[in-house]
Amino acid sequence: MSYSILDRASLPSYLGELPDVVNILGEGAELDIEEVGDGNLNYVYKVRRADDPERAIVLKQAVPYLRMVGEAWPLSRQRMTFEIRGLQLYNQLVPDFVPRIYHADEDMSVLAMQFLDSHIILRHGMIKGVVYPRIGQDVGTFLAETLFKTSALGMESIERRRLMDRFTLNDELCKLTEEFIFTFPLMEHESNYSNSATDEFARRHLRTDTEYKLRVLKLKELFITxxxxxxxxxxxxxxxMVNESETYVIDMEFAYFGPFGFDIGKIIANFLLSYTSHFHHSDDDSYQEWILTEAMKIWRVFEARFLALWAEQGDSAMLIDGLLADDELAEYKRRFLLDIFHDTIGFCGCSLARRTVGIAGVADIRDIPDAQRRSELEITNLELSKLLVLQHDKIDSIEDLEAMLRAFYDSRSTKLRSHISG
Amino acid sequence: MSYSILDRASLPSYLGELPDVVNILGEGAELDIEEVGDGNLNYVYKVRRADDPERAIVLKQAVPYLRMVGEAWPLSRQRMTFEIRGLQLYNQLVPDFVPRIYHADEDMSVLAMQFLDSHIILRHGMIKGVVYPRIGQDVGTFLAETLFKTSALGMESIERRRLMDRFTLNDELCKLTEEFIFTFPLMEHESNYSNSATDEFARRHLRTDTEYKLRVLKLKELFITxxxxxxxxxxxxxxxMVNESETYVIDMEFAYFGPFGFDIGKIIANFLLSYTSHFHHSDDDSYQEWILTEAMKIWRVFEARFLALWAEQGDSAMLIDGLLADDELAEYKRRFLLDIFHDTIGFCGCSLARRTVGIAGVADIRDIPDAQRRSELEITNLELSKLLVLQHDKIDSIEDLEAMLRAFYDSRSTKLRSHISG
Structure with a gap:
């Protein structure tokens, strides 16, 4: 069908035509429709059966502009095409970690999915200090499975280029990333967040640091090419979206082929941003200790699972079985993972700065009302960004990274903890 | 029209329907049709008007197999689609360096082009020791113009991904390169060329050299990703195809988005293969001196022209005007070009080995009848391959590369020259 923007009024009849949705909601039942207001890009509706709210689905629709800004920022709704393709692929590769699809419609830019009833957004849980025992394990596994199996190590050459071809045109969202992560934080830009002490630090210590800027640009080059x-x-x-026993990955509208380290570095950065925020949200370091352990576990599990998948793999675009002797293969793997690790730390550093001075901050810190207090934490994140970006290709093991992070936070802990607001 | 394989019998009526071709050949004239037998992949016809051979075109058609092997090696004729797209783009970017297009037909996998009457294949001229005064200048210029203007430095982000999308599916020829350049030379493979002393050297000094193999695999990764x-x-x-005053680039069926250094390294490698061959073809080093000077000029001109294009460029996907201060920009450019240079030397080293032990050798050396003599030259090329692959990221200037090449050839010159056969 031709595109139209759905709303509360039109949703019931649209949904009534979708067999897999009717299977869940039943036919002609009264529906409770709730628009979830926290999407940056799209409209998201929770649709429940009024007389049986356990029977529910989520519907996501892209509109032809950036939702968080409005029609003043046009953005093609083709992004939903790539979210659909990404989610379909993830349903094959990692079905335990993504919502089931009930209906996907590229023309309508609509995706109807499994309702995650007992799950909440991980960020909201972490702000409250909730422990999720499986999170590092699950995220590391998800990353290894999706990255290895779509890489030239895990696919045959022609099959892989045909898969790439389905994502090459996700150009507008790639451009957003290029600008919001790798460009605007390096300069004065109208889209940037502003908080005077933080701005001052960025001006004096990031935007005039040649080495920092050139390294971010090198990482930007990797992202682009x-x-x-x-x-x-x-x-x-x-x-x-998580609960104690399950982890679901959502929102893959940015899906495209890029460097291994980007996904890994970005999620670890978000754990570190949470770590910093808990100098404010927590009275002691017990939750921070959990965060750091899980963040490091993401890499550790990723690496172990990536190598396990490699061990099971036959010929691939990159490597023919038997080309390397056992000791050569071991050395090749060591170098391969080390390159990914270095990129991971670099992208982690970029993400820390982007989420601190760029347009899209994290609620963990942006929601702290006291600007002065916020600034202390923001400057901490910028200092950490600088450390990681400048050192990213010199940190050679997860143990060294963990030690460096502990030393960094320890040196700031007394000052940041002593300011606990009442 | 639907696909059919053209031949001498069907060509005249096919050509008679193409207005731009009729403009050249005239209507209903008797045609001389010559099939050029040296294409590895495709059929190529020279078509001249019988009563006026100056009026001529070249027609190239892809068949659904690898021509040099035959129907036993199926290869989709989609490669002509990418040659057409590549040549169309080059006609916009570098019209002085490519044949004009008279007719392009993706369905028929046919390209009708300007006949280069007074030009010969550069390799044939170099085997005979002909000097082409413009070659280094022209090739360097061609490389800078095509590579800069299709890079993220020379294009806006979205426009660039849309261009990439037109080449992503050139998957079969990418796979050929991955195998023939970066895989089979590293192993015993039925497709490899065989010459006993050369084989022995490859077995003992390349295929058991862990560092060499791992570096070739890293370069393969760059090529793929x-x-x-x-x-x-x-x-x-x-x-x-060249004469004293003009240089034309042909055969772009492999066209796709890859690393900067690949084209540059591959053409320089072919100059070095010619250099080695002239220990046999020439009585003294005067022609070799010309070859080396031009090979180095390819890089020198490329670099200067690339930087000149950069200086004229406004905002691009990679860089926003004013983001870097002047001294920062100078350092960024230095690093950017150094990365390209290192990759160039690496790919040059890979190409030397591939053209020596792989399926597609160079006539410069493969046409020397004496297997023992040939082997001396082949081993020289493999030694040079090893030197360049192992050192590629440690050679930091064209002066250092030139000095290294001179030292390498000087140390072998007496031995290789003394064997001149009568």
């Missing part, structure tokens, strides 16, 4: 694997490309604690 | 710019992707001395 390196097609290691299909990325989620917007994997942060707001795109994970 | 790095989309710096639209490459010709098969730029060797057999894909250049």
């Amino acid at each position: 390196k097609t290691d694997a299909l990325l989620h490309a917007d994997l942060h604690t707001g795109s994970l | 790095k989309t710096d710019a639209l490459l010709h992707a098969d730029l060797h001395t057999g894909s250049l």
Whole structure:
């Protein structure tokens, strides 16, 4: 059908035509429709049967502009095409970590999905200090499965270029990332967030630091030109829905082929942003200790699972079985994972700065009302961004990264904790 | 029209329907049709008016298999689609360096082009020791113009991804390159060329050299995953047609987005293969001196022209005007070009080995009848391949590369020259 923007009035009849949705909601039942207001890009509706709210679906529709800004920022709704393709692929690769699809319609830019009833956005849980025992394990597994299996190590050459072809044109959202992560934070830009002490730090210590800027530009080059694997490309604690026993990844409208380290670095950065915020939200470091352990576990599990998948893999675009002797293969794997690790730390550093001075901050910190207090935490994040971006290709193991992060936070802990507001 | 394989019998009526071709050949004239037998992949016909051979065109048609092997090696004729798209783009970017197009037909996999009457394949001229005064200048200029203007430095982000989308599916020829350049030379493979002393050297000094193999695999990874710019992707001395005053680039069926250094390294490698061959073809080093000077000029001109284009460029996907201060920009450019240079040397090293032990050798050396003599030259090329692949990221200037090449050849010159056969 031709495109039209759905609303509360038109949704029931639209949904009534979709067999898999009718299977869930029943035919002709009265529906409770709730628009979820926290999407940056799209409209998201929770649709429940009025007399049986357990029977529910989620419907997501893209509109031809950036929802968080409005029609003043036009953005083609083709992004939903790539979310559909990404979610369909993830349903094959990692069905335990993504919502089931009931209906996908590229023409209407609509996706109807499993309702995650008992799950909340990970970011909201982490702000409250909730422990999720599986999170590091699940995210690391998700990353290894999706990145390895869409890489030239996990696919045959022709099959892989045909898959890439389905994502090349996700050009508008790639451009958003290029600008919002790798460009605007490096300069004075009208879209940037503003908080005077934070601005002052960015001006004096980031935007005039040549080495920092050139390294961010090198990472930007990787983002633009390196097609290691299909990325989620917007994997942060707001795109994970969790409960104690399950982890779901949502919102893959940014999906495209990019560098391995981008997804891994971005999600770890969001854990570190939460860590910093808990100098404010927590009275002691016990929750921070959990965050750091899980953040490091993301990498550790990713690496172990990536190597396990590699061990099971036959010929691929990159490597023919038997080309390397056992010791050569071990060394090749070591270098391959080290390159990913270095990129991961670099992208983590970029994400920390972007979420601090760029347009899209994290609620973990932006929702703290006291601007002065916020600024202390923001400057901490910028200092950490600087450390990681400048050192990213010199940190050679997860143990070294963990030690560096502990030393960094320890040196600031007394000052940041002593300011606890009442 | 639907696809059919053209031949001498069907060509005249096919050509009679094409207005731009009729403009050249006239209507209903008797035609001399010559099939050029040296294409690896396709059929190529020279079509001249019998009573006026100056009026002529070239017609190229892809068949659904690898022509040099036959129907036993199926290869989709979609490659002609990418040659057409590549040549159309080059006609916009570098019209002085490519044949004019009279007719392009993706359905028939046919391209009718300007007949290059007074030009010969550069490789044939170089085997005979002919000097082409413009070659280094022209090839360097061609490389800078095509690579810069299709890169993220020379294009806006969205426009660039849309261009990439037109080449992503050139998957079969990418796979050929991945195998023939970056895989089979590293192993015993039935497709490889065989010459006993050369085989012995490859077995003992390349295929058991872990560092060499791992570096070739890293360069293979770049080839598969790095989309710096639209490459010709098969730029060797057999894909250049030249005379004293003009240089034409032909055969862009491999066109796709890959790493900057690939085209540059491959054409320089072919100059070095010619250099080595002239220990046999020449009595002294005067022609070799010319070859080396021009090979180095390819890089020098490329670099200067690339930087000149950059200086004229406004905002691009990679860089916003004013983001970097002047000294920062100078340092960014230095690093950017150094990365390209390192990759160039690496790909040059890979190409030397591929053209020596792989299926597609160069006539410069393969046509030398004496297997023992040939082997001396082949081993020289493999030694040079090894030197360049192992050192590629440690050679930081064209002066250092030139000095290294001179030292390498000087140390072998007496031995290789003394063997001149009568």
